[in-house]
Structures are given as structure tokens and as C-alpha cells.
Amino acid sequence: MYDQSKLAELIRFSGADAGATVIDVYPGAGDWTRLFSDVVGPEGRVYSFVPGEVAHFKNDPVGLMRTLAKEPGRENVEVISADLVALPPAARPADVLWMHLFYHDLHTALMQAKGATAADFNRTVYERLKPGGYYVIVDHATAAGEGTTNAQSLHRIDPATVRKEVEAAGFLLDAESTVLANKRDPHSNKVFDPSIKGETDRFAYRFLKP
Template identity: 60%
Template structure:
């Protein structure tokens, strides 16, 4: 639940990017290796806008980022989804802490 951090100004200022991280994971896996990303969902269409302020990321951006590194989306789960989460408050807010709307994707290296 920290993939979103790869899009924050602090981490990017230190030279890390989602693209570089995903390429590194890809290089470290053999064909058939799996890469799982779980994070707090942001509002659809928000991209990386809420990564620093709310500690959330648009799930669509995550998929785009990881596919760009060469992975294939293998599976996804809504087991951690929470339809009552408005995506409008920080994940640490007591009103939603531990109950955020989260997504889980499994990617595979071809």
C-alpha cells in the first residue's frame, strides 16, 4: 500500500519513479514471475493528483504504469474494496483508517 509514494514529489526528488521501479521489478523476475500491487484507491480519473495529500492513487494509473514496464495484468480482486469510501479523505483519517477502498492487481512477467 505504498505504490502511490512513487508518484509523490519527495520520492521523485530522490530520483525514484514508478517507471524505474517497475522496470527493476521486471528485471528481477523470471518469465512467469508475479508482481502484486495493493494500494488505496483514489477517485477515478484523478491519476496521481492525490498521492501526496490523501495517500491514494487512481487504480487505472497503476495498471498503466506496470503494463508500461512489460508486465501483463493477470488477475485483480475486489476483496479489499469498500464502496462506502468516498476517496476524499486521507487514508489515516479515523473515519476510514483500516477500511479504505483498496485494489489488488496481480501482474505477470511474460
């Protein structure tokens, strides 16, 4: 995770606040689910969404989130799992859908194994958000002009490609944050390479559903 100042900036950037409904897509170890649970409070709701395409992983991502949801004070967390583009609708339209270091995976064989595409997913997100809701994407940047070429091999994606794909679903770019930018990143290494792990050049986009 990031230091406290960056965490605070990213939470602010997300637009989530007390009483909000947040969907955390592919929550991993649950760090963001916990943060959003604290932010939205007892009147809010956090849906920790584990795509069915990764539910079979050995670390049991669904089980991890169900354990998290049983922690004291996590009554506002609900775990859901389904195929990526079958993202179940929340009981009320979401205020925020959050994707942290995962959008590039929409362009990998694993996430497309059941026929899902980035275009399909972005349209589903549009349906799940309320008007005025935010679709927030944080991801590892690849070199400008590389598009999705390195999504599978390096786990990176061109920010311009993300913007083009998301806007095609009807969203408007509302804000961009450079809090995670790193100009020293050569963009040529896999994000897990020890030389750059945890320090990749990352972009953050906040899209608005009109």
C-alpha cells in the first residue's frame, strides 16, 4: 500500500464519502475494501466484487473477502462474485466503482476466457453507477502509444487507451491525479520486476457518468 498522504489523496480523488455505495473490483487482499468501509461508514455500503474468472485462485479470493466481511465493524461490506460482465447490480445504484491496478487485466487471456471484453465491462459499469457517479481507475502505465500491447506481458496499459475505451461507453473524464506518477520508470519492465516493483509509473483517472 501507499503512505498515508497518498492514501488520503486517492480516497479524496475517488469521490467516496460517508453514506456512499462503493464497488471495489477485484479487491485482492482487501486493503481498499477496508478503507472504503471506514470511509462510507454504517450508512454506506461496500461491495467487494471478485470476478468469477479469478475466483478459483489458490489463495481463495472469495473466502478472503468473506473473512474480511466478518471482521468487527465490517457490517457494511458485502462480498459478491460473478463473471466479470455479469457484475450484479447493487441494491441501490453505486456512487463509485473502484479499480486499482486491474484495468489492464481486461486485456489478458484470463479475463477474456469467458468472452468478456473491456467494452463489455465498461458498459456494465455505466449501468451500475448512478448519474453523477464515478468510475475510478488506477493502473500501471506503459509507454505512450503502446496501447494494450503490454497488458499481458508487462501488466501495463497506455493511459490514453484507457481513456478512449471508457469514454466510448458514455463516460466523461472528470479528473486526473498524478500522485502516483514516477518519471524514472522506464516503462519497459514487468511490474513485478524487483527493480520497479511498488514504484511503477501509475495514472489515476476519475470518469463521470453524466
